[in-house]
């Protein structure tokens with residue numbers, strides 16, 4: 114049986130060298146709320162675990178160039194406690210806040226949620242709708258990757274060997290802009306999304322939508338950026354016709370599976386309904402209501 118080694122580097126270069134140089138499977142550790150469960154069950158058997166929490170900037174939130182920078186291992190509880198972030202990006206914060214219980218919130222991070230690559234990960238559609246960019250470090254230096262380009266399938270990401278996510282950048286938000294995330298679960302909490310939907314909008318002074326991003330989770334192998342959903346909203350004040358177009362676009366984007374949480378038909382229908390409701394909340398918030 115291979116032995117399991119643990120490292121807790123204090124520089125990004127050291128972390129990258131450890132990850133790139135490991136002879137067998139090396140896993141990054143943020144909060145461990147996915148990884149430790151997978152280790153205990155034997156689903157993953159790494160030879161090396163590289164803990165990121167002592168790397169500078171990996172835990173914390175700062176305002177920069179009018180936007181926000183969130184360290185990759187920042188626990189959900191810190192997002193929820195950050196009034197500025199909550200005011201400008203309520204959709205991202207509420208999505209993260211849905212993850213697990215209070216105990217999980219003290220550990221679970223955006224990077225872990227993204228890199229675990231569950232199609233149903235709650236924070237990912239919200240980050241995609243928000244236009245979040247991941248800063249990735251690796252043997253070839255640093256690169257910026259839109260969040261939607263990281264998951265490539267259930268449990269798989271586009272990160273190369275030796276790479277890890279350092280932080281997420283949320284762009285500056287114009288006036289009259291906001292976001293929202295909704296998920297549907299059969300229980301009231303502590304469950305996996307049957308469908309998740311993030312919507313971000315910017316409005317002009319007349320309340321007409323000038324920019325939008327729509328993302329769906331749990332309806333395809335990876336969380337989706339639904340461009341046709343955004344097109345349905347731009348130019349509208351969210352009238353019935355725009356809502357109907359959004360609903361149709363969300364349903365058309367779905368490529369779900371049938372499982373114990375819902376059938377293909379059910380998930381597809383719910384995607385349209387959640388898109389309508391998330392868009393309505395995002396519009397209300399953008400109008401300051």
Ligand SMILES: Cc1cc2nc3c(=O)[nH]c(=O)nc-3n(C[C@H](O)[C@H](O)[C@H](O)COP(=O)(O)OP(=O)(O)OC[C@H]3O[C@@H](n4cnc5c(N)ncnc54)[C@H](O)[C@@H]3O)c2cc1C
Pocket residue numbers: 140141142143144145146147148149150165185186211212213214217220221222223224225226227228229233234235236272276277278279303304305306
């Ligand atoms: C009781 C319980 C309830 C849960 N409820 C929900 C829920 O409602 N919704 C939901 O979406 N999830 C839920 N989860 C799953 C989990 O809590 C989240 O996915 C969480 O965000 C993972 O973050 P983490 O920091 O703990 O990740 P970790 O377990 O540390 O890592 C997860 C994966 O990401 C990789 N990784 C971590 N950080 C990085 C990085 N910086 N760069 C590259 N790869 C990295 C790891 O190697 C690992 O493969 C739940 C889990 C539990 C145990």
